[in-house]
Amino acid sequence: MDKPNIGHHISKQFNTELEDTLNRVLAMGGLVEQQLDDGIKALIEGDAELGRLITTRDYKINALEVAIDEECTQIIARRQPTASDLRLIMSVIKTIADLERIGDEAERIGRMAVAFSQAEGSKKHFAGIESMGEQVKQMLHNALDAYARMDAEAAVDVWRQDRKVDTKYENITRQLITYMMEDPRSIPWVLDVLWSARALERIGDRARNICEYIIYFVKGKDVRHTSLEHMEKEVR
Protein backbone atom coordinates (compact mmCIF):
# COMPACT_ATOMS: atom_id res chain seq x y z
CA MET A 1 0.00 0.00 0.00
CA ASP A 2 1.49 3.33 -1.03
CA LYS A 3 1.64 6.19 1.35
CA PRO A 4 -1.52 8.23 0.83
CA ASN A 5 -1.04 11.69 -0.52
CA ILE A 6 -3.37 14.39 0.66
CA GLY A 7 -2.75 16.73 -2.28
CA HIS A 8 -4.21 14.48 -4.99
CA HIS A 9 -7.70 15.90 -5.45
CA ILE A 10 -8.98 17.45 -8.63
CA SER A 11 -10.65 20.02 -6.41
CA LYS A 12 -7.93 22.41 -5.29
CA GLN A 13 -10.33 23.68 -2.66
CA PHE A 14 -10.58 20.21 -1.11
CA ASN A 15 -6.76 19.88 -1.02
CA THR A 16 -6.56 23.22 0.72
CA GLU A 17 -9.22 22.25 3.24
CA LEU A 18 -7.41 19.06 4.20
CA GLU A 19 -4.07 20.84 4.45
CA ASP A 20 -5.60 23.60 6.56
CA THR A 21 -7.11 21.05 8.90
CA LEU A 22 -3.80 19.23 9.31
CA ASN A 23 -2.03 22.52 9.96
CA ARG A 24 -4.54 23.36 12.67
CA VAL A 25 -3.96 19.98 14.31
CA LEU A 26 -0.22 20.70 14.32
CA ALA A 27 -0.80 24.19 15.74
CA MET A 28 -2.92 22.61 18.48
CA GLY A 29 -0.10 20.11 19.05
CA GLY A 30 2.35 23.02 19.41
CA LEU A 31 0.19 24.63 22.09
CA VAL A 32 -0.09 21.34 23.95
CA GLU A 33 3.69 20.84 23.82
CA GLN A 34 4.17 24.33 25.24
CA GLN A 35 1.78 23.57 28.11
CA LEU A 36 3.62 20.35 28.90
CA ASP A 37 7.06 22.04 28.79
CA ASP A 38 5.84 24.80 31.08
CA GLY A 39 4.09 22.36 33.42
CA ILE A 40 7.27 20.36 33.99
CA LYS A 41 9.31 23.54 34.33
CA ALA A 42 6.87 25.04 36.86
CA LEU A 43 6.91 21.85 38.91
CA ILE A 44 10.68 21.36 38.98
CA GLU A 45 11.47 25.02 39.59
CA GLY A 46 8.64 25.58 42.07
CA ASP A 47 7.35 28.39 39.86
CA ALA A 48 3.78 29.01 41.06
CA GLU A 49 3.26 31.91 38.67
CA LEU A 50 4.05 29.76 35.64
CA GLY A 51 1.84 27.02 37.09
CA ARG A 52 -1.07 29.44 37.31
CA LEU A 53 -0.41 30.76 33.79
CA ILE A 54 -0.82 27.22 32.44
CA THR A 55 -4.26 26.89 33.99
CA THR A 56 -5.37 30.11 32.29
CA ARG A 57 -4.34 28.89 28.83
CA ASP A 58 -6.08 25.52 28.65
CA TYR A 59 -9.23 27.07 27.18
CA LYS A 60 -7.37 27.78 23.91
CA ILE A 61 -6.72 24.07 23.44
CA ASN A 62 -10.34 23.23 24.22
CA ALA A 63 -11.54 25.82 21.72
CA LEU A 64 -9.26 24.39 19.02
CA GLU A 65 -10.60 20.89 19.66
CA VAL A 66 -14.20 22.03 19.20
CA ALA A 67 -13.35 24.10 16.09
CA ILE A 68 -11.36 21.37 14.34
CA ASP A 69 -14.02 18.79 15.18
CA GLU A 70 -16.66 21.00 13.60
CA GLU A 71 -14.43 21.49 10.54
CA CYS A 72 -14.08 17.72 10.14
CA THR A 73 -17.83 17.22 10.34
CA GLN A 74 -18.30 19.95 7.70
CA ILE A 75 -15.74 18.30 5.41
CA ILE A 76 -17.49 14.93 5.72
CA ALA A 77 -20.89 16.50 5.00
CA ARG A 78 -19.71 18.61 2.04
CA ARG A 79 -16.96 16.49 0.47
CA GLN A 80 -18.19 12.99 1.24
CA PRO A 81 -14.66 11.66 1.55
CA THR A 82 -13.88 7.96 1.16
CA ALA A 83 -10.78 5.75 1.46
CA SER A 84 -7.65 7.58 2.60
CA ASP A 85 -9.38 10.99 2.78
CA LEU A 86 -11.92 9.58 5.20
CA ARG A 87 -9.19 7.86 7.19
CA LEU A 88 -7.36 11.17 7.41
CA ILE A 89 -10.43 12.91 8.82
CA MET A 90 -11.00 10.07 11.27
CA SER A 91 -7.39 10.24 12.41
CA VAL A 92 -7.75 13.99 12.95
CA ILE A 93 -10.91 13.57 15.05
CA LYS A 94 -9.19 11.03 17.30
CA THR A 95 -5.88 12.87 17.47
CA ILE A 96 -7.41 16.14 18.67
CA ALA A 97 -9.33 14.27 21.39
CA ASP A 98 -6.03 12.89 22.70
CA LEU A 99 -4.29 16.26 22.34
CA GLU A 100 -7.03 17.91 24.35
CA ARG A 101 -6.57 15.36 27.13
CA ILE A 102 -2.81 15.79 27.09
CA GLY A 103 -3.58 19.48 27.60
CA ASP A 104 -5.73 18.55 30.62
CA GLU A 105 -2.90 16.49 32.11
CA ALA A 106 -0.46 19.37 31.56
CA GLU A 107 -2.92 21.68 33.31
CA ARG A 108 -3.08 19.19 36.18
CA ILE A 109 0.74 19.31 36.45
CA GLY A 110 0.49 23.12 36.49
CA ARG A 111 -1.95 22.94 39.42
CA MET A 112 0.34 20.52 41.25
CA ALA A 113 3.22 22.97 40.70
CA VAL A 114 1.19 25.69 42.42
CA ALA A 115 0.30 23.41 45.34
CA PHE A 116 3.86 22.13 45.63
CA SER A 117 5.45 25.58 45.64
CA GLN A 118 3.48 26.32 48.81
CA ALA A 119 4.51 23.08 50.54
CA GLU A 120 7.74 22.32 52.34
CA GLY A 121 8.79 19.99 49.56
CA SER A 122 12.33 18.95 48.90
CA LYS A 123 13.85 18.95 45.44
CA LYS A 124 15.30 15.49 45.95
CA HIS A 125 11.96 14.02 44.95
CA PHE A 126 12.15 15.51 41.49
CA ALA A 127 15.19 13.73 40.12
CA GLY A 128 13.08 10.98 38.57
CA ILE A 129 10.31 13.33 37.47
CA GLU A 130 12.73 15.57 35.59
CA SER A 131 14.09 12.79 33.41
CA MET A 132 10.65 11.18 32.99
CA GLY A 133 9.39 14.61 31.91
CA GLU A 134 12.16 14.80 29.30
CA GLN A 135 11.24 11.35 27.95
CA VAL A 136 7.56 12.20 27.69
CA LYS A 137 8.22 15.61 26.09
CA GLN A 138 10.42 13.89 23.52
CA MET A 139 7.78 11.24 22.91
CA LEU A 140 5.04 13.81 22.31
CA HIS A 141 7.34 15.86 20.09
CA ASN A 142 8.27 12.83 18.01
CA ALA A 143 4.65 11.72 17.75
CA LEU A 144 3.64 15.14 16.40
CA ASP A 145 6.62 15.11 14.06
CA ALA A 146 5.60 11.68 12.72
CA TYR A 147 2.05 13.03 12.37
CA ALA A 148 3.24 16.03 10.35
CA ARG A 149 5.03 13.69 7.95
CA MET A 150 2.48 10.86 8.28
CA ASP A 151 5.42 8.54 8.80
CA ALA A 152 4.25 5.12 10.00
CA GLU A 153 7.74 3.79 10.73
CA ALA A 154 8.57 6.77 12.91
CA ALA A 155 5.21 6.21 14.63
CA VAL A 156 6.21 2.66 15.58
CA ASP A 157 9.49 3.99 17.00
CA VAL A 158 7.65 6.48 19.19
CA TRP A 159 5.14 3.83 20.26
CA ARG A 160 8.08 1.69 21.41
CA GLN A 161 9.41 4.51 23.65
CA ASP A 162 6.35 4.24 25.85
CA ARG A 163 7.70 1.07 27.47
CA LYS A 164 10.63 3.05 28.89
CA VAL A 165 8.26 5.69 30.22
CA ASP A 166 6.18 3.01 31.95
CA THR A 167 9.26 1.46 33.58
CA LYS A 168 10.39 4.88 34.75
CA TYR A 169 6.96 5.54 36.21
CA GLU A 170 7.03 2.30 38.19
CA ASN A 171 10.46 3.14 39.61
CA ILE A 172 9.40 6.65 40.58
CA THR A 173 6.25 5.33 42.27
CA ARG A 174 8.25 2.83 44.31
CA GLN A 175 10.75 5.51 45.32
CA LEU A 176 8.07 8.00 46.35
CA ILE A 177 6.27 5.39 48.46
CA THR A 178 9.54 4.81 50.32
CA TYR A 179 9.89 8.55 50.96
CA MET A 180 6.35 8.71 52.31
CA MET A 181 6.89 5.78 54.64
CA GLU A 182 10.13 7.28 55.94
CA ASP A 183 8.59 10.69 56.57
CA PRO A 184 4.78 10.54 56.88
CA ARG A 185 4.50 14.31 57.27
CA SER A 186 5.61 14.57 53.64
CA ILE A 187 2.66 12.48 52.39
CA PRO A 188 0.42 15.31 51.14
CA TRP A 189 3.02 16.94 48.93
CA VAL A 190 4.77 13.73 47.87
CA LEU A 191 1.34 12.66 46.64
CA ASP A 192 1.32 15.76 44.43
CA VAL A 193 4.59 14.57 42.90
CA LEU A 194 3.08 11.12 42.47
CA TRP A 195 0.01 12.57 40.70
CA SER A 196 2.34 14.51 38.41
CA ALA A 197 4.24 11.32 37.54
CA ARG A 198 0.91 9.68 36.83
CA ALA A 199 -0.07 12.57 34.56
CA LEU A 200 3.18 12.16 32.64
CA GLU A 201 2.58 8.43 32.28
CA ARG A 202 -0.87 9.14 30.83
CA ILE A 203 0.57 11.66 28.40
CA GLY A 204 2.90 8.92 27.16
CA ASP A 205 -0.10 6.66 26.59
CA ARG A 206 -1.85 9.36 24.62
CA ALA A 207 1.19 10.09 22.48
CA ARG A 208 1.17 6.38 21.72
CA ASN A 209 -2.48 6.62 20.69
CA ILE A 210 -1.56 9.34 18.19
CA CYS A 211 1.00 6.96 16.69
CA GLU A 212 -1.73 4.38 16.22
CA TYR A 213 -3.84 6.87 14.26
CA ILE A 214 -0.86 7.61 11.98
CA ILE A 215 -0.54 3.90 11.20
CA TYR A 216 -4.30 3.70 10.64
CA PHE A 217 -4.14 6.53 8.13
CA VAL A 218 -1.02 5.36 6.27
CA LYS A 219 -1.63 1.61 6.31
CA GLY A 220 -5.41 1.45 6.59
CA LYS A 221 -5.09 -0.91 9.57
CA ASP A 222 -6.52 -0.32 13.02
CA VAL A 223 -3.66 -1.46 15.30
CA ARG A 224 -5.20 -0.36 18.60
CA HIS A 225 -5.18 -3.02 21.31
CA THR A 226 -2.64 -5.13 19.41
CA SER A 227 0.98 -5.92 20.23
CA LEU A 228 4.13 -4.11 19.18
CA GLU A 229 5.08 -7.18 17.13
CA HIS A 230 1.77 -7.07 15.25
CA MET A 231 2.19 -3.37 14.62
CA GLU A 232 5.73 -3.78 13.28
CA LYS A 233 4.48 -6.45 10.88
CA GLU A 234 1.74 -4.17 9.56
CA VAL A 235 4.11 -1.27 9.01
CA ARG A 236 6.98 -3.18 7.45
Added chain:
Amino acid sequence: MDKPNIGHHISKQFNTELEDTLNRVLAMGGLVEQQLDDGIKALIEGDAELGRLITTRDYKINALEVAIDEECTQIIARRQPTASDLRLIMSVIKTIADLERIGDEAERIGRMAVAFSQAEGSKKHFAGIESMGEQVKQMLHNALDAYARMDAEAAVDVWRQDRKVDTKYENITRQLITYMMEDPRSIPWVLDVLWSARALERIGDRARNICEYIIYFVKGKDVRHTSLEHMEKEVR
Protein backbone atom coordinates in the same frame (compact mmCIF):
# COMPACT_ATOMS: atom_id res chain seq x y z
CA MET B 1 -35.24 21.93 16.96
CA ASP B 2 -37.20 18.70 16.99
CA LYS B 3 -35.69 15.56 18.34
CA PRO B 4 -34.03 13.77 15.43
CA ASN B 5 -35.52 10.46 14.48
CA ILE B 6 -33.19 7.77 13.26
CA GLY B 7 -35.91 5.76 11.48
CA HIS B 8 -36.79 8.38 8.86
CA HIS B 9 -34.81 7.20 5.84
CA ILE B 10 -36.36 6.09 2.59
CA SER B 11 -33.72 3.37 2.56
CA LYS B 12 -34.86 0.74 5.05
CA GLN B 13 -31.38 -0.71 4.88
CA PHE B 14 -29.88 2.56 6.16
CA ASN B 15 -32.40 2.69 9.04
CA THR B 16 -31.43 -0.85 9.97
CA GLU B 17 -27.72 -0.04 9.82
CA LEU B 18 -28.09 2.93 12.16
CA GLU B 19 -30.27 0.97 14.57
CA ASP B 20 -27.83 -1.94 14.55
CA THR B 21 -24.96 0.40 15.32
CA LEU B 22 -26.82 1.99 18.21
CA ASN B 23 -27.72 -1.44 19.57
CA ARG B 24 -24.07 -2.47 19.46
CA VAL B 25 -23.08 0.68 21.37
CA LEU B 26 -25.65 -0.23 24.03
CA ALA B 27 -24.40 -3.82 24.16
CA MET B 28 -20.88 -2.44 24.63
CA GLY B 29 -22.26 -0.19 27.36
CA GLY B 30 -23.80 -3.23 29.06
CA LEU B 31 -20.44 -5.03 29.10
CA VAL B 32 -18.73 -1.96 30.52
CA GLU B 33 -21.37 -1.65 33.26
CA GLN B 34 -20.82 -5.29 34.16
CA GLN B 35 -17.06 -4.74 34.42
CA LEU B 36 -17.58 -1.73 36.67
CA ASP B 37 -20.07 -3.56 38.93
CA ASP B 38 -17.71 -6.50 39.26
CA GLY B 39 -14.68 -4.27 39.83
CA ILE B 40 -16.31 -2.49 42.75
CA LYS B 41 -17.62 -5.80 44.14
CA ALA B 42 -14.17 -7.45 43.87
CA LEU B 43 -12.54 -4.51 45.63
CA ILE B 44 -15.03 -4.24 48.51
CA GLU B 45 -15.30 -7.98 49.08
CA GLY B 46 -11.60 -8.68 48.60
CA ASP B 47 -12.47 -11.14 45.85
CA ALA B 48 -9.20 -11.72 43.95
CA GLU B 49 -10.74 -14.29 41.64
CA LEU B 50 -13.40 -11.86 40.44
CA GLY B 51 -10.69 -9.19 40.12
CA ARG B 52 -8.70 -11.48 37.83
CA LEU B 53 -11.78 -12.41 35.82
CA ILE B 54 -12.30 -8.73 35.01
CA THR B 55 -8.81 -8.41 33.57
CA THR B 56 -9.48 -11.36 31.24
CA ARG B 57 -12.64 -9.80 29.81
CA ASP B 58 -11.42 -6.34 28.81
CA TYR B 59 -10.44 -7.56 25.33
CA LYS B 60 -14.13 -7.97 24.43
CA ILE B 61 -14.74 -4.28 25.01
CA ASN B 62 -11.67 -3.35 22.98
CA ALA B 63 -12.82 -5.57 20.12
CA LEU B 64 -16.26 -3.96 20.13
CA GLU B 65 -14.71 -0.50 19.99
CA VAL B 66 -12.66 -1.39 16.92
CA ALA B 67 -15.60 -3.13 15.21
CA ILE B 68 -18.11 -0.32 15.80
CA ASP B 69 -15.55 2.27 14.72
CA GLU B 70 -15.03 0.39 11.46
CA GLU B 71 -18.79 0.13 10.99
CA CYS B 72 -19.14 3.91 11.41
CA THR B 73 -16.42 4.57 8.85
CA GLN B 74 -18.16 2.20 6.43
CA ILE B 75 -21.49 3.95 6.93
CA ILE B 76 -19.92 7.34 6.26
CA ALA B 77 -18.22 6.06 3.10
CA ARG B 78 -21.28 4.25 1.75
CA ARG B 79 -24.19 6.38 2.94
CA GLN B 80 -22.61 9.83 2.97
CA PRO B 81 -24.73 10.93 5.90
CA THR B 82 -25.37 14.61 6.64
CA ALA B 83 -27.13 16.61 9.37
CA SER B 84 -28.53 14.52 12.22
CA ASP B 85 -27.39 11.21 10.69
CA LEU B 86 -23.82 12.44 10.61
CA ARG B 87 -24.13 13.77 14.15
CA LEU B 88 -25.38 10.38 15.25
CA ILE B 89 -22.35 8.64 13.75
CA MET B 90 -20.02 11.22 15.31
CA SER B 91 -21.65 10.73 18.70
CA VAL B 92 -21.21 6.97 18.36
CA ILE B 93 -17.50 7.31 17.50
CA LYS B 94 -16.90 9.48 20.56
CA THR B 95 -19.11 7.46 22.90
CA ILE B 96 -17.36 4.17 22.21
CA ALA B 97 -13.97 5.80 22.84
CA ASP B 98 -15.19 6.86 26.30
CA LEU B 99 -16.80 3.48 26.95
CA GLU B 100 -13.54 1.75 26.10
CA ARG B 101 -11.69 3.93 28.59
CA ILE B 102 -14.30 3.33 31.28
CA GLY B 103 -13.59 -0.35 30.63
CA ASP B 104 -9.87 0.34 31.19
CA GLU B 105 -10.60 2.06 34.49
CA ALA B 106 -12.81 -0.86 35.58
CA GLU B 107 -9.97 -3.23 34.69
CA ARG B 108 -7.63 -1.07 36.79
CA ILE B 109 -10.03 -1.41 39.75
CA GLY B 110 -10.02 -5.19 39.16
CA ARG B 111 -6.21 -5.23 39.36
CA MET B 112 -6.31 -3.13 42.54
CA ALA B 113 -8.78 -5.66 44.00
CA VAL B 114 -6.28 -8.45 43.35
CA ALA B 115 -3.43 -6.48 44.94
CA PHE B 116 -5.56 -5.40 47.88
CA SER B 117 -6.81 -8.92 48.65
CA GLN B 118 -3.19 -9.91 49.25
CA ALA B 119 -2.47 -6.96 51.54
CA GLU B 120 -3.33 -6.57 55.20
CA GLY B 121 -5.94 -3.98 54.40
CA SER B 122 -8.77 -3.06 56.66
CA LYS B 123 -12.34 -2.73 55.43
CA LYS B 124 -12.76 0.59 57.25
CA HIS B 125 -11.15 2.33 54.28
CA PHE B 126 -13.88 1.22 51.93
CA ALA B 127 -16.87 2.99 53.45
CA GLY B 128 -16.43 5.99 51.17
CA ILE B 129 -15.49 3.92 48.13
CA GLU B 130 -18.59 1.80 48.38
CA SER B 131 -20.99 4.73 48.24
CA MET B 132 -18.89 6.54 45.62
CA GLY B 133 -18.99 3.34 43.57
CA GLU B 134 -22.79 3.31 43.83
CA GLN B 135 -22.98 6.93 42.66
CA VAL B 136 -20.71 6.29 39.68
CA LYS B 137 -22.50 3.06 38.69
CA GLN B 138 -25.80 4.94 38.78
CA MET B 139 -24.32 7.78 36.75
CA LEU B 140 -23.03 5.43 34.04
CA HIS B 141 -26.31 3.54 33.99
CA ASN B 142 -28.34 6.74 33.64
CA ALA B 143 -26.01 8.05 30.92
CA LEU B 144 -26.48 4.87 28.88
CA ASP B 145 -30.21 5.01 29.49
CA ALA B 146 -30.32 8.61 28.25
CA TYR B 147 -28.24 7.51 25.26
CA ALA B 148 -30.68 4.69 24.42
CA ARG B 149 -33.55 7.19 24.39
CA MET B 150 -31.42 10.08 23.07
CA ASP B 151 -32.94 12.17 25.85
CA ALA B 152 -31.09 15.50 26.18
CA GLU B 153 -32.86 16.55 29.38
CA ALA B 154 -31.98 13.30 31.12
CA ALA B 155 -28.40 13.84 29.87
CA VAL B 156 -28.22 17.20 31.65
CA ASP B 157 -29.48 15.55 34.87
CA VAL B 158 -26.72 12.93 34.69
CA TRP B 159 -24.11 15.57 33.89
CA ARG B 160 -25.18 17.40 37.05
CA GLN B 161 -24.57 14.29 39.21
CA ASP B 162 -20.85 14.46 38.47
CA ARG B 163 -20.44 17.35 40.90
CA LYS B 164 -21.47 15.09 43.78
CA VAL B 165 -19.02 12.43 42.64
CA ASP B 166 -16.21 15.00 42.58
CA THR B 167 -17.04 16.19 46.11
CA LYS B 168 -17.11 12.61 47.35
CA TYR B 169 -13.75 11.97 45.72
CA GLU B 170 -12.18 14.95 47.48
CA ASN B 171 -13.51 13.78 50.85
CA ILE B 172 -12.25 10.25 50.32
CA THR B 173 -8.80 11.51 49.30
CA ARG B 174 -8.55 13.66 52.42
CA GLN B 175 -9.64 10.76 54.63
CA LEU B 176 -7.19 8.32 53.06
CA ILE B 177 -4.29 10.75 53.45
CA THR B 178 -5.13 10.95 57.17
CA TYR B 179 -5.08 7.15 57.43
CA MET B 180 -1.69 7.00 55.73
CA MET B 181 -0.21 9.63 58.03
CA GLU B 182 -1.53 7.82 61.10
CA ASP B 183 -0.20 4.45 59.99
CA PRO B 184 2.62 4.75 57.43
CA ARG B 185 2.90 0.97 57.05
CA SER B 186 -0.52 1.09 55.40
CA ILE B 187 0.69 3.45 52.64
CA PRO B 188 1.13 0.89 49.82
CA TRP B 189 -2.33 -0.58 50.07
CA VAL B 190 -4.13 2.63 51.00
CA LEU B 191 -2.64 4.00 47.80
CA ASP B 192 -4.40 1.19 45.94
CA VAL B 193 -7.68 2.37 47.44
CA LEU B 194 -6.79 5.92 46.44
CA TRP B 195 -6.08 4.84 42.84
CA SER B 196 -9.43 3.07 42.78
CA ALA B 197 -11.20 6.21 43.97
CA ARG B 198 -9.39 8.11 41.23
CA ALA B 199 -10.52 5.55 38.65
CA LEU B 200 -14.12 6.01 39.80
CA GLU B 201 -13.78 9.77 39.56
CA ARG B 202 -12.55 9.42 35.97
CA ILE B 203 -15.43 7.11 35.11
CA GLY B 204 -17.79 9.85 36.30
CA ASP B 205 -16.05 12.31 33.97
CA ARG B 206 -16.44 9.94 31.05
CA ALA B 207 -20.12 9.30 31.77
CA ARG B 208 -20.47 13.07 31.67
CA ASN B 209 -18.76 13.14 28.27
CA ILE B 210 -21.35 10.68 26.93
CA CYS B 211 -24.07 13.08 28.08
CA GLU B 212 -22.42 15.85 26.07
CA TYR B 213 -22.55 13.69 22.91
CA ILE B 214 -26.28 13.07 23.48
CA ILE B 215 -26.88 16.83 23.62
CA TYR B 216 -24.72 17.28 20.50
CA PHE B 217 -26.82 14.75 18.61
CA VAL B 218 -30.23 15.96 19.78
CA LYS B 219 -29.62 19.71 19.79
CA GLY B 220 -26.83 20.04 17.24
CA LYS B 221 -24.75 22.01 19.75
CA ASP B 222 -21.29 21.09 20.96
CA VAL B 223 -21.50 21.81 24.71
CA ARG B 224 -18.09 20.44 25.68
CA HIS B 225 -15.99 22.77 27.81
CA THR B 226 -19.00 24.94 28.65
CA SER B 227 -20.83 25.44 31.92
CA LEU B 228 -23.83 23.61 33.31
CA GLU B 229 -25.82 26.84 32.99
CA HIS B 230 -24.97 27.13 29.28
CA MET B 231 -25.89 23.51 28.74
CA GLU B 232 -29.25 23.88 30.49
CA LYS B 233 -30.03 26.87 28.28
CA GLU B 234 -29.26 24.90 25.11
CA VAL B 235 -31.41 21.96 26.16
CA ARG B 236 -34.40 23.89 27.43
